[in-house]
Amino acid sequence: MTTEFPFTPGASFSAADAHRVGISARQLSTAVAEGRLVRTHRGWYHVPGSESGRRAAHVRAATVALAEGPDGAIVSHRTAAALHRLPLLHDAKVGVRPAHLTVPRRSGGRRTPNVVIHPAPIADPGATTIDGMPVTGVARTIADLARTNGFDTGVCAADHALRVGMLTLDELRDEAERHRGRHGALSLRRVADFADGRSANPGESLSRCVIARFPEFEPPELQTTFFRPDGVFVARTDFDWDGRLVGEFDGKTKYTGRAAEGEDPGEVAWREKVREDEIRALGIQVVRWIWSDILAPGRLRRILREGLRLLEHQPGPIRARRVLTRA
DSSP: OOOOOOSOTTOEEEHHHHHHTTOOHHHHHHHHHTTSSEEEETTEEEOOOSOOSHHHHHHHHHHHHHHHSOTTOEEOHHHHHHHTTOOOTTHHHHOSOSEEEEESSSSOOEEOSSEEEEEOOOOOTTOEEETTEEEOOHHHHHHHHHHHHOHHHHHHHHHHHHHTTSOOHHHHHHHHHHTTTSTTHHHHHHHHHHOOTTOOSHHHHHHHHHHTTOTTSOOOEEEEEEEOTTSOEEEEEEEEETTTEEEEEOOTTTTGGGOOTTOOHHHHHHHHHHHHHHHHHTTOEEEEEOHHHHTSHHHHHHHHHHHHHHHTTSOOOOOOEEEOOOO
């Protein structure tokens, strides 16, 4: 007889929960071997459900951490970011375990295979509940990321939150003030000063972080719109330096994401080539880069420098109309 599991698909439950409804350890092991049950962590399981992927895994990890963690804990840091659907740099490499919790005490931080405990004040006006779990608010979550995971991670999360309206710059700056004097507060302040909701995706956000480390390049304008002298729209570009050099980040969905239903992605790529030719016809040099270039900053620097070099052998720009998008 096949064992039935009266638990929500995708949600974690403990061996103790199973025993309370009459399911034995042997039945659990058999179900795991047959693929009808997934062993989440030691002593924890879930019935495979329609919701899968990394966020669902973060939810399960947070469930286990809260069950095993101290009273009064709240989901925070990278785990909270995943629950808020904020982008996380290197998430696949870091993994979903251990989950991160913050507890309202001055000391007593610890780490186990399932949980990292951060002792800290929890005062957070934006704290919320997600999937039935207490979670730090968006501003506090970004602050924790910036303080503990660094500038790049904080910027990618903050840019996304600003772009989709999850928080405002004033809210982020107020949060930075609340953390003044804490470990990592300088990194958080830099994130609050640098974050920009005009970045369209994490690749563009990380590009800005990397470019900011190149002293020979001024900060680029974002999402600049160019028109021909007769007023005809030409393009909106990712990055722009003085209307002379523009940069485009090519994510893997750059072209396919612009294809209409049933449209050949090759046609989209052709339109992109025509668009780039029209930009160059205005006397503007175009450079492109991809994820691997951002992750090897020396390559991105060479790409940008080559763009500047080519400008030296190019006639001056046509008097195109350039419209800047303001933050």
